[in-house]
Amino acid sequence: AQSVTQPDIHITVSEGASLELRCNYSYGATPYLFWYVQSPGQGLQLLLKYFSGDTLVQGIKGFEAEFKRSQSSFNLRKPSVHWSDAAEYFCAVGPEKLTFGTGTRLTIIP
Amino acid sequence: DGGITQSPKYLFRKEGQNVTLSCEQNLNHDAMYWYRQDPGQGLRLIYYSQIVNDFQKGDIAEGYSVSREKKESFPLTVTSAQKNPTAFYLCASSSSAGSTDTQYFGPGTRLTVL
Numbered sequence: 001a002q003s004v005t006q007p008d009i010h011i012t013v014s015e016g017a018s019l020e021l022r023c024n025y026s027y028g029a030t031p032y033l034f035w036y037v038q039s040p041g042q043g044l045q046l047l048l049k050y051f052s053g054d055t056l057v058q059g060i061k062g063f064e065a066e067f068k069r070s071q072s073s074f075n076l077r078k079p080s081v082h083w084s085d086a087a088e089y090f091c092a093v094g095p096e097k098l099t100f101g102t103g104t105r106l107t108i109i110p
Numbered sequence: 111d112g113g114i115t116q117s118p119k120y121l122f123r124k125e126g127q128n129v130t131l132s133c134e135q136n137l138n139h140d141a142m143y144w145y146r147q148d149p150g151q152g153l154r155l156i157y158y159s160q161i162v163n164d165f166q167k168g169d170i171a172e173g174y175s176v177s178r179e180k181k182e183s184f185p186l187t188v189t190s191a192q193k194n195p196t197a198f199y200l201c202a203s204s205s206s207a208g209s210t211d212t213q214y215f216g217p218g219t220r221l222t223v224l
Contacts, residue, residue: 009150032210034212041217041218041220042218043114043200043217043218044153044200044202044215045215046212046213046214049210090152094210095210097155097158097168098213100153100154101152102151102152103150
């Protein structure tokens with residue numbers, strides 16, 4: 001069975017600082033990996049996804065993620081955060097029906 | 111403007127009452143999904159449908175029912191059998207049920223049982 005873990009419940013970052021959100025997965029073969037973002041009281045928006053090929057994936061809003069098979073990780077990064085990036089971020093794994101992590105809430109301080 | 115609409119945004123229900131949440135999409139997607147979101151638990155799959163007139167149970171289907179009579183619509187009924195129905199409900203759709211197909215989400219319905 002597949003599973004995904006987001007170790008950080010809440011992260012606070014200063015505006016302009018770099019960001020890394022952690023995601024670890026468990027799956028026997030090559031996983032399909034996704035990062036979604038959710039603003040308060042809203043639905044989820046896809047940031048990026050990985051199925052195969054280049055392990056560094058570029059997404060929307062300046063985000064990127066790197067698939068590391070040896071570490072079973074798919075961490076999300078952004079070089080410089082903006083106040084509008086404050087939201088909750090979910091990692092998800094396939095290829096069976098999507099399994100979501102419990103999310104990481106990102107707070108941005110001025 | 112293509113997308114997924116869910117109504118109502120907020121819903122209040124008395125204990126013992128059934129309630130139906132609406133989900134409509136105009137993306138011409140074959141597959142549709144219902145998720146439940148609780149604080150600290152992420153999203154959990156309730157039901158999904160890969161095609162009209164067909165649907166399958168997800169991980170937490172007990173106390174819920176769905177129908178898929180039209181491609182565009184996938185309503186979710188929360189029955190009185192659902193022990194703890196207060197939650198945020200999200201509907202999603204994808205072009206097919208294939209693993210690589212991106213799921214697009216609606217804005218959600220927050221259900222509160224009084």
